[in-house]
């Protein structure tokens with residue numbers, strides 16, 4: 001496990017605590033569980049390089065099974081405290097089972113794939129940058145904490161939890 005990103009995150013965490021005082025959702029989200037994001041060992045996955053891909057390379061085929069294993073544990077360590085165990089949201093944070101809900105019902109396969117790709121890009125962007133509005137951290141950024149492989153592994157896990 002590496003803690004390269006710890007010092008900046010500690011500063012960030014302090015910001016979150018301040019923000020939490022005025023955001024009840026965030027207060028609840030951070031009042032239980034570990035506040036330090038966990039880096040994830042992704043060396044057993046097909047490596048993706050530095051450039052971020054547009055879509056989840058582990059959705060099927062090589063690496064899918066291992067991505068699901070790693071993604072399940074990475075989700076539990078980094079996301080579940082806000083987005084809920086097994087991705088079932090308690091209502092404080094968006095329910096990530098519904099992330100692809102606009103796509104799953106599309107009949108046209110080409111349109112469906114395009115829709116999934118758009119959601120993937122949105123997903124990776126959100127996880128990397130987090131959600132900060134008006135100086136309040138609703139969700140911390142995971143860039144430099146999670147590798148690209150870890151982010152797509154989490155997406156792979158969430159794809160098995162999809163609900164329309």
Ligand code: HEC
Nearest residue numbers: 029078079082092093094123126127131138139140142154
């Ligand atoms: C501190 C709590 C917290 C943690 C930890 C957290 N999130 Fe979030 N997340 C939120 C909140 C709150 C929002 C909605 C923010 C807003 O209103 O803009 C959100 C939004 C999102 C969205 C956008 C959903 C949408 O429908 O707009 C995605 C995707 C997401 N989170 C994924 C993740 C993943 C994956 C992880 C773990 C790597 C994670 N989050 C960790 C609180 C958190």
